[in-house]
Amino acid sequence: MTQTSTAPVLSADGVGKVFGHVRALEQVSFDLHPGEVLAVLGDNGAGKSTLIKILSGVYDLTEGELRVRGNHVVFGKPADAAAAGIATVYQDLALVDTRDVAANLFLGREFRRGPFVDRRRIYREAERILAGLTIQLPSVRVPIYLLSGGQRQAVAIARVLIGGADIVIMDEPTAALGVQESERVLRLVRDLRDAGKAVILxxxxxxxxxxxxxxxxxxxxxxxxxxxxxxxxxxxxIVKLIVYGEAPATDAVEGI
Structure with missing residues (x-):
């Protein structure tokens, strides 16, 4: 990845969040570039979850500014972040276990033929999308509850990409997976980066x-x-930064 050739697709500038008398975030600044995987690390209570929820539109920010493709944005709800091209895959995945893969991929945006759902087109498009992401599943007609953890994670990732997101936030995508399934998910993350997506991991x-x-x-x-x-x-x-921290002023300029 050559960061010098691309402008940031997402920027946070002095972002802060206060809950009552508790300051959860203070002066958080960073840039995210197309074709980049930015890992966010930190111990419990470090502020990772609060930051992600701000970027996803779950929380509003108390101070600071967010910019998407250079434009100032204000997210009042998750739909605002989605409209800006930001998709988040949470640990719970938010899949419907009793519905099949294709139905989950197009849940809420089903193709229709007149008043009826066009299931044939949904299955066809689901197969095309998964093939394009090199995601291998037994069938797009198999119920979600029959899939492995890694396969479910892949379906959740594919679903958020259908909406055209170019910024993908992934919250602990391998936390409950074994070694082989973790590698498959990480390979998909790298594929997203290679396709020009910006990924926060x-x-x-x-x-x-x-x-x-x-x-x-x-x-x-x-x-x-x-x-x-x-x-x-x-x-x-990195371990030293996680455990002991460091004055953020030393990283105000990232040298990009």
Missing amino acids: ISHNLQQVWQTADRILVMHLGRVAGIRRRTDSTVEE
């Missing part, structure tokens, strides 16, 4: 981060402890 697994991320943003006590290019950092440095 929330993870606790440093080994997987080192396999996948281009840059690493570490949160500590609601602030940005550091932003590092993976190739210019070490596991030891």
Whole structure:
């Protein structure tokens, strides 16, 4: 990935969030570029979840600014973030277990022929989309509850991409998966990056981060402890940032 050739697709500038007397985020700033995987790391309570919910439109921000493709945006609800091209895959995946793969992919945006759902087109389009993402499933007609954890994760990722998102946020996508299924999901993340998508990857697994991320943003006590290019950092440095934190002023300029 060559970050110098692309303008940020998403930028946070001095973002803060206060809940009553509790300051959950303070002066969070970063850029996200097309064709990049930005891993967000931090201990419990570091502010990762609050940041993701702001980017996803679940929370409004108390201070600071978000920009998408250079334009200032204000998200009052998740639909606003989705309309801006931001899709989030949460740990619970939000799939309907009793419906089949194709139905889940097009849930809420079904193709119709007159007053009826055009199931043949839905199945056809589902097969085309999954093939384009090199996602292999037994069939698009199989119910979700019969799929493995990794296959469910792949369906959830495919679903958010159907809406045309070019910014994908993934919340611990391999947390409940075994080694082989984790690798399949991480390969899909890399495929998204190679297709020009910008990916934010929330993870606790440093080994997987080192396999996948281009840059690493570490949160500590609601602030940005550091932003590092993976190739210019070490596991030891990242662990130190996670555990002890660091003055965010040293990373105000990312050197992009």
